[in-house]
Amino acid sequence: MIQVSANETIEVRVNINGKVYAERVEPRKLLSDFLREDCGLTGTHIGCEHGVCGACTVLVNGSAVRSCLMFAVQAEGMEITTVEGLAKDDRPDPLQEAFNECHALQCGFCTPGILMSSVEFLGTYADPTTDEIKEMLSGHLCRCTGYKGIIEAIEKEAIRRKDGENVNESGDTV
Known part of the structure; x- marks a missing residue:
């Protein structure tokens, strides 16, 4: 030591x-x-x-x-x-875009931490259930009670990835 x-x-x-x-x-x-x-x-x-x-x-x-x-x-x-x-080439990450589309941002204070946990989560759970998303989110406090939009955004991004919408030629999520 x-x-x-x-x-x-x-x-x-x-x-x-x-x-x-x-x-x-x-x-x-x-x-x-x-x-x-x-x-x-x-x-x-x-x-x-x-x-x-x-x-x-x-x-x-x-x-x-x-x-x-x-x-x-x-x-x-x-x-x-x-x-x-998360952003690449001055473009938001698709997960960030999903948060925007689903109005998963309120004051935004909790958002960076939730995004980072969601990146790891979606790398592990390709087709998560709503309950699995809620369990992951249980480690985050959102004072604005914006969980509904956050859950919808994570579900939306999971569906996009499953449908191959945010995947490049190498198979990497973009």
Whole structure:
């Protein structure tokens, strides 16, 4: 184990949304703070800071993680995707488009975390039931009670993927 005094910093190198970031941070700095403060990626929202609300969810090596429960130094060498990394070529991700089409956005505070969990979820459940979607969403708090539109958006994107509407020649979802 690395021994570090309270005033020392450690270099962290991570690949975030396809770009390598190398920054020196205090060992106790949370990944959520690192993303926002050091990397300028403010789409990751900080809500409860206890892992309850889900607003800070990002993908770490493809898995949905509450970034307020992980230290930045723990992400060393990992690949992170934030909500900013979903859009490609200045076009929203199809899941983001589905959220827009189904009016799944109200105040928008919870949306980045829900989107990131939904990306992982749809990668696992190609044809999810409404109950499976609700179970996934149970880890997210939406104060605006906008769950109906969110569920509809996830169902819509699942159907599009199943019908091959958002898949490129390589078989990857676009």
